Amino acid sequence: MSRCIDTLLVANRGEIACRVMRTAKDMGLNTVAVHSAVDRDARHVREADKCVDLGGAKPAESYLRIDSIIAAAQASGAQAIHPGYGFLSENANFARAVADAGLIFIGPPASAIEAMGSKSAAKALMEKAGVPLVPGYHGDDQTLECFRTAANRIGYPLLLKASAGGGGKGMKVVEREAELAEALQSAQREAQSSFGDSRILVEKYVLKPRHVEIQIFADQHGNCLYLNERDCSIQRRHQKVVEEAPAPGLSPELRRAMGEAAVKAAKAIGYIGAGTVEFLLDADGAFFFMEMNTRLQVEHPVTEAITGLDLVAWQIRVARGEPLPISQAQVPLRGHAIEVRLYAEDPDRDFLPATGTLDLYREASSGPGRRIDSGVTEGDSVSPFYDPMLGKLIAWGENREEARLRLLAMLEETHVGGVRTNLAFLRRVLGHPAFAAAELDTGFIPRYADELFRTPTELTDEFWQLAAELHVATEPARVRDNDVHSPWAKSDGLRLGMPRASRVHLQCNGESRQMRTDSCRSEPAREPDGTNSSRRVFASELAPTEVSRRPKAIRKGDTLYLQWDGQLHAITAFDPIAAAQTEHSHQGGLSAPMNGSIVRVLVEAGQKVEAGTALIVLEAMKMEHSIRSVRAGVIKRLLCSEGELVSEGAVLLEMDEDHAGPAGQVGDA
Known part of the structure; x- marks a missing residue:
């Protein structure tokens, strides 16, 4: 039975919200964006036909508010809600609440999310169906003692994972028993913060596996097919960085075996819509079920690229009650x-x-x-x-x-x-x-860390000279007496009868230099509208290896961005006298490395600490980061408290200056 959708609300933010709204508009639908207080000017809000302010800043105050999102859909006249990925996209209570409100959920039924949305339940279901699993524990007992017993049975290293979600949130590698208690507590807090569910599962950490996943799609008429596979093995913090399709080196026979296993899993739970079944693949071609994501994946564009299909449009059509437009034999691979x-x-x-x-x-x-x-x-x-x-x-x-x-x-x-x-x-x-x-x-990333990561090096004289010349050459013209062409409006060092010369004080990456330029080699560029923002791009041709041969520079206001040795450096001019007057430091103190929320303060004033001691746990971007002392010292004074929001650079504590080193180092909590 076909269901009408003429207005679609997207219960998400960022690029997925923009993508869904663009597809919906191409299909002739009206779009509604919801947003938090800090996202009121975000791109997905600007692109929507209507928008509704959910208030708050943290996800729990906005994008995780089921009642507020449903109220927004009803108030805006939307018939359907697309959850995107992340937030409530795999929340069975949300899917059920949408249906109870008479709205269409662009995704699987709540029962399917409950069956596969919990990693623990999904593994139990796959084990019953005979799908091979990585050895692990995914039971209801969440006590430390139970996890310790399971760990001793499975063997180290272990992988702790949030039962209710993915994206690397609540995921910790545990190398030895001494790390288990702290890692479990941190994983449970992250899982609760990100998904509203603190349950954790544990499994054996398989060495050198590939992460290969199958894109499946099912309609309301009993049809289900797989749209080939993706390799997502390049990861950091257990979160994907590079994805590709098809998986390199996968034989047609292995592709078929994994695809059929994924379809079997989807049919077993009455799945509808887009979903992804994820597997670990070892060097011998054996694959193990990891989890099923009951939503659209971040990496779905590579599947669209090799099949020529629009998966978001398919989601909307399936939600309307339409059958899948092709059969398994017709799935392209180009x-x-x-x-x-x-x-x-x-x-x-x-x-x-x-x-x-x-x-x-x-x-x-x-x-x-x-x-x-x-x-x-x-x-x-x-x-x-x-x-x-x-x-x-x-x-x-x-x-x-x-x-x-x-x-x-x-x-x-x-x-x-x-x-x-x-x-x-x-x-x-x-x-x-x-x-x-x-x-x-x-x-891959840890194995080639020495080649993939760069140790900061001192910027060369050649860099500073080029930066000075480009900074002077692209400096916006100053208007004097409404005449931009006036010689008094120029800062190019013109002197009658002598070579042009300019001196400029520049700073970049914490370094500063006084530089002299003897000539102005190029004139300031202007924006298409004729304004004096003076953006200049020094284009370069790409060699067959795709390596840029000449540096690129872009002027944006008072900042010159110069690409040098593979990095884009921000260069600004400064007044050395004014800088000396305002200079101050927090020697012996520890500053926040980023904006975030203080989750735990692990020390107190007067306490002696050793190098490597965890001092503060900071939450940012839905993940916890442990700030540790670089060397031994004594805590002199605490300047933050648990639950407090802090800005990057804010001093969090002071240490005895006789013993304290630089601001602490940051790592996973």
Whole structure:
């Protein structure tokens, strides 16, 4: 029976909300966005036909409020709700509440989410069905003693995982028994914060596995098929960074076996809509069920690229009651696609999430085989309350190498400033010989850490000289007496009868230099509207290896962004006298490495601590980060409390200056 949908509410944010709304509009539907207080100016809000303010800032105050989202749908006249991924997308109570309100849930029925949404229940169901499982424990007893007993039976290393969700939240690797208690407590807190459910399961940590998942789709008429597979083995913090389809080296026989197992699992629970069955694949071709995600996945664009299908449109049509338009034998498989996730984070600091304002955000150009799914625009803020993903870059090619080179070119054309990102890291991953050779497993990043991560080095004289010349050359003209062409409006060091010379004090990455430029080599560029924002891009051609030969520079207001040695550096001028007058430091103190919320304060004033002692647990981007002391000392004074929101750079505690070292180091809680 067909059901009418003319207005669709998207109960999510970011790039997935934008993607769903664009597809809905292409299908002639009206769209409604919901947003938190900090997202009122977000891109998904600007792109919607209507918007509803949920209030609050944290997910629990906004995007996780079932009653508020349903009320927003009813008030806006929406007939259906699309949950996106994350937040409530795999919440059975939400799916049931939507149906009870007479609305259409764009996803599986609540019973299917309950069967597979819990990792523990899903593993028990698969075990009963004869699907091979990784050895583990997924029972109801959540006490430390029970986990310790299970761990001794399974053997270390272990993997703790949130039972009610994914995305790396609540996931911890435990190498030895002494780490179990702290890791379990932290995993339970993260799981509760992210999914409202603190239950944890444990399983054997399989060494050198590949992460291969099957995209399935089912309608309301009993039809179910699989849309090939994806390899998602390149991960950090147990969260995917690079995804590709099809999985390199997978034989047609193995693809069929995994696909049929995934369909069997979906049919066993009466599944409807888009879903993903995830497997661990070892070197011998044996696969083990991990979990089923009862929603659309972040990496669905690579499946769309190799099949030519629109999975979001399929979701809406299936929710209307329409049958799947093709059979299993008709599922296409054309070429190869690779996707990378662009995050606001610092890979060289253990992927520490970054917050701030996107002062610069320039996406790669469009073209055949190129796709960008993003949820931000230049000027948007990256808050500490949500996942730090800015968007996804997807490239398709006739073969894997063509897709890889195309994606490298897209990364070279992408520029982000104002917050740290993993952009340069992604280029190093895709450019690594092992990735080019498709030597993939979940240990790829730690195995090649020495080549993928960069130790900060002092900027060279050549860098500073080029930065000075470009900073002077692109400086916005000052208007004097309404005449931009007045010689008094220029700052190029013009002197009659003598060479032009300018002196400029620059700072970048904590370093500062006084530089002299003897000539102005180029004139300031102007924006298309004729304004004096003076953005200048020094283009470069890409060699066959996709490596930029000449540095690129972009002027944005008072900041010059210069790409040097694979990194985009922000360079600003400063007044050395004013800087000396305002300079201050927090020697002996420990500062917040990012915006976030204080979860736990583990020390007290007067306490002696050793190097490596956990001092404070900070929550940011829905994950916990443990801040540890670099060296031995004595806690002098605490300047924060549990539950407090703190800004990056805020002093959290003071240590005895005779013993304290630099601000603590950050790691997983």
